[in-house]
Amino acid sequence: MSDDLTDHPLRVTTQPRRGLDLTVAIPLAVIAIGAVLLFAGYWGASDTTNPGDQIPHLASGTVPGLALVIGGAILLLRREHERDREELRALTARFDAVLDWLAAANGPEGDAVVADNGATSAPEQARER
């Protein structure tokens, strides 16, 4: 058996997929920069015990670093949230299509929906379910 992917008889040609997903790469880069700034802030502040000397490191390193880490995490969560919403929209569309199909199968007057066991229910009730 050949272990080569190139001559696999079932292989079809498709458009190459985008190598980098920017909706993931940008938040990850923001978090990475934030982590570097956090470390730089800690490194600078830990050099001295004098709070007056520590403040510039906190202001230029720790605070913006923390903001970038939080901002990057929010961007990632937002992307996940958007994907969940898209899936929900697709599921709702499929559910609506099934309801339309059921309504059409039961005639224009909106006759009762007949279940496998012979029980009947109004289309509105089926919709609510």
Add this chain to the structure above:
Amino acid sequence: MTPLLSVSEVTVRFGGLSATRDVDLELDAGVVGALIGPNGAGKTTMFNVITGAQAVSAGHVHFAGTDITSAPPVRRARMGMARTFQNLSLVPTLTALENVGVGVGRFRRTGLPGALLRLPSTRRTDQAVHEIALGALEFVGLGSVAARSAGELSYGDRRRLELARALAMRPRLLLLDEPTAGMGPAETDELAATIRRATSELGIAVLVVEHDMSFVRALATRTTVLEFGSVIATGATDDVLANPRVAAAYLGSAA
């Protein structure tokens, strides 16, 4: 000509119970064979012996001229064996395309560092895996549901998805354990046509364990019948199915 698969005098014992006794079985390349018999005859045990999931107590298994009796399942898979299971073994939360991609994983030559750094070679491999998985899904008629979760698919479609995953491994021998279980007549005919295409277009040998005799008659050129772990008939399918001893094994003989 050396047969692609040759099983000779295989015996499997579980303690004092013999699941199979001196079973011989041969299958040539590009041919569909069937292994039939009543429940408990030892068919799935023979499948497990051939794929390496079950060690033999005695006997030998040769594949493409190589003795693989003691070879682990992973080596047999690399040599070109693929199988489907009596009970579906898919990942329900993955899409159909991703499930087939799991089967193509053995072709990957890139490791974790390449995946983390998204190296060009990894991207090319990912693209190839995607295209092979899609091709396999289209081959079994599931191209339109590639993005759907396996758990959402109908039972018949999930059976075909397992077949697609096995075909994507580019096997020389495909073992199908009761592929039509739970399928209607239309789906069974469709599956038989797909398996026929797999043998004619891809040159795959197929060994089927099946209870649906019309499916066996339509598909298999050679059939072996097991009863209580022993071979009671083997040969051309029509001759074997006409054998009164085979009918008696299935229906019971008049006392």
